[in-house]
Amino acid sequence: MTVEISAQYVKELRSMTGAGMMDCKKALQQTDGNLDKAIEVLRQKGLASASKKSGRKTAEGLIESYIHAGSKIGVMVEINCETDFVARRSEFHNLAKNIAMQIAASPQVEYVDLESIPQSIINKEKLIEAGKDDILKKPKAVQEQIIDGRVKKRLNELSLLDQTFIRNNDITVRDLINENIALMGENIQVRRFVRFLLGQGITNTSPSFSEEVANMIKS
Known part of the structure; x- marks a missing residue:
């Protein structure tokens, strides 16, 4: 029988090892x-090394491009790695292609990670949420909790x-990169x-064109 594992436990193991969410859950x-035993399992599989490699210099890599069908989204x-050897590997090229496609399919994405988001953007989002009617009707302490939750989302x-x-709704892009770090043995x-x-x-873009682009993203 499969043991039920809490999300908190999976998150804790991930923070300790840098391995992907699904790998942590399986371990x-x-x-x-x-x-402790789960960490040993991940180490044996070479999956507990992503966090240790995260500080290593990445001076090699490649620039990947992707043009969606119809040539209306590009x-x-x-993507950087540590050595030219890894940059030439087919797995690295596949990772770059998958990430390029991910960006094409994610119209709201503007930054690489949370740390890249400017404080001015965070402050702006807080102001927007704080001014919404449903927030103003709540007690002050509740307002802050709701605002923090919405801004984080x-x-x-x-x-x-x-x-x-x-291509796999069970993992994030971060997990995908960590899995490739474990596979190729280099920081990515x-x-x-x-x-x-x-x-x-x-400004004169037609509504029909906007609908077409939306349908392309979903395809």
Whole structure:
């Protein structure tokens, strides 16, 4: 019988090892929820090394591009690793392609991670939430809790690494990168990206074109 593991336990193991969420959950299930034994399992599989590699310099890598069908959405993303050897591996190229496609399919994403979001944006989101009618009717202490929760949700929507991976809804983009760090044995970082939408900024864009782009993203 599969042991039921709490999300808090999975989160704790992930913070200790840097391994992906699903890998942590499986390790905990395999060890009946024993954290120490679960860490050993992840180490044996080479999955408990992502956090240790996170501080290592990434001076190599590649720039990947993706043009969606119809040539109306385009993405360029820089993915870095430690050596040219890993940069040439097919697995690294596949990772870069998947991340480029993820960005194309995530119209709200603007930053690599939460740490990249400027404080001015965070303050702006707090002001927006604080001014909503349903908030003003709540007690002060409750207002702060609701605002914090909504702002956190909004910031997660802006962060690439916190998106659910489009090809596997059980993991995030961060988990995907950590799995590849374990696979290839090097630190891997998304440095920057840009997303192009045909007609963006042109005020006379027709409603039918907007609907077409929305349908392309869902496809």
